[in-house]
Amino acid sequence: MSKVRIGIIGSRFQADCVAGAAKAVPDEVEVVAVASPTKGHAADFAKRHGVARASTDYRELLRDRDVELVWITAPNRLHAQMTIDAAEAGKHVVCEKPLCMTLEEADAMIAACHKAGVLLLYAEELFFTPKYVKAKQMADEGAFGRVHLVKQGEKHSGPHSPWFWDVEQSGGGAVMDLGCHGIAFCWWFLGKPKIKSVYSQMATQVHRDRTQGEDEALTIIEFATGAIGMVESSWNRPGGMDDSIEVFGDKGQTYADLLMGNALPTYSEVGFGYAVEKAATTKGWTYPVFEEHWNYGFPQEMRHFARCVRGNETPIADGETGRVVQEVLYAAYASAGEGRKVMLPFKPKGVGKPIDLWKQEGPSTRSGG
Ligand SMILES: NC(=O)c1ccc[n+]([C@@H]2O[C@H](COP(=O)([O-])OP(=O)(O)OC[C@H]3O[C@@H](n4cnc5c(N)ncnc54)[C@H](O)[C@@H]3O)[C@@H](O)[C@H]2O)c1
Missing domain, CATH: 3.40.50.720 (NAD(P)-binding Rossmann-like Domain)
Incomplete structure (x- = not known):
């Protein structure tokens, strides 16, 4: 080739x-x-x-x-x-x-x-992360029985570039940035089933001076099979990047911590040159990952x-995949805005960016779900 x-x-x-x-x-x-x-x-x-x-x-x-x-x-x-x-x-x-x-x-x-x-x-x-691929293979082979709950969380202290914090350029906060991974993950892990509904709770807990976007969110996806996906997204966790999953079935469960679980638990009083993703310092306790690109997939x-x-x-990941995620993102923001679960399909007209479905009245409404 x-x-x-x-x-x-x-x-x-x-x-x-x-x-x-x-x-x-x-x-x-x-x-x-x-x-x-x-x-x-x-x-x-x-x-x-x-x-x-x-x-x-x-x-x-x-x-x-x-x-x-x-x-x-x-x-x-x-x-x-x-x-x-x-x-x-x-x-x-x-x-x-x-x-x-x-x-x-x-x-x-x-x-x-x-x-x-x-x-x-x-x-x-x-979809390519070796640890998560392994968990999916085991689930597909029946190791956990019927899987009814899949959780994915991605959490760190906030993005590195100013445009992520500007909702006009990003479209939203932690859910647009990190939640999109978890939405895709849960859908893929469960075999890409039809999505029935989405419920999300969002808030700007820490970074109100920096963004109109949500910096903390929990999103629950209900699949037509009855299984549930739960996605945790946060820009409020200092100490380095945290990406992990939990899978539960009637015959077993598995847990995978993508980064800290593939790291060298390290203590250094002087720090070191190798950057640890999203960690502000390499002094003290840190979790430097080996073969980072490979571990991510x-x-x-x-x-x-x-x-x-x-x-x-x-x-296995195409434009249609991105569209599935986009529709769930819409539903998540609308759910947080309306305080109720949103049924799919969901395609409201005239939406400028997903976060508009949560915050339609400007910065003064910036809290709660
Ligand atoms: N898959 C992942 O895990 C992952 C991780 C980080 C970022 N991303 C995504 O990748 C994209 C970029 O994020 P990033 O972290 O690299 O951001 P960044 O701010 O680090 O880099 C953005 C780049 O885009 C360039 N750019 C801006 N306007 C441009 C234009 N008109 N033409 C060409 N280039 C332009 C900037 O100059 C800069 O080089 C985002 O959509 C982000 O969500 C994905």
């Missing part, structure tokens, strides 16, 4: 992760171009990762005939336009989570890729997407 040639849009946090994953599967992919508007950033990124071409305008990357697959790591509000432009340029697309801001955008992205005959892939790495995800581009595998 010839290497799939990737162009990355964006050059910071997730772009570094994509470039790192590409280096882990060098027989499958090659990053050949990067685009990012801030002067010097794309060029620095290209130098750092050995990427041949850098530009400040992503449209230039789309004109690059060498690029087959465009990997979008730009802020959420740009995902839809970039995807549609990439599809029209005849490129396959990988879009980072969440797929976009609105359900109309999701539908337009899917339609544009379908019309252009290109793939729209949704980068949900939890990023190289495995990339290998799968490359094989999908070559027609050798069928996507």
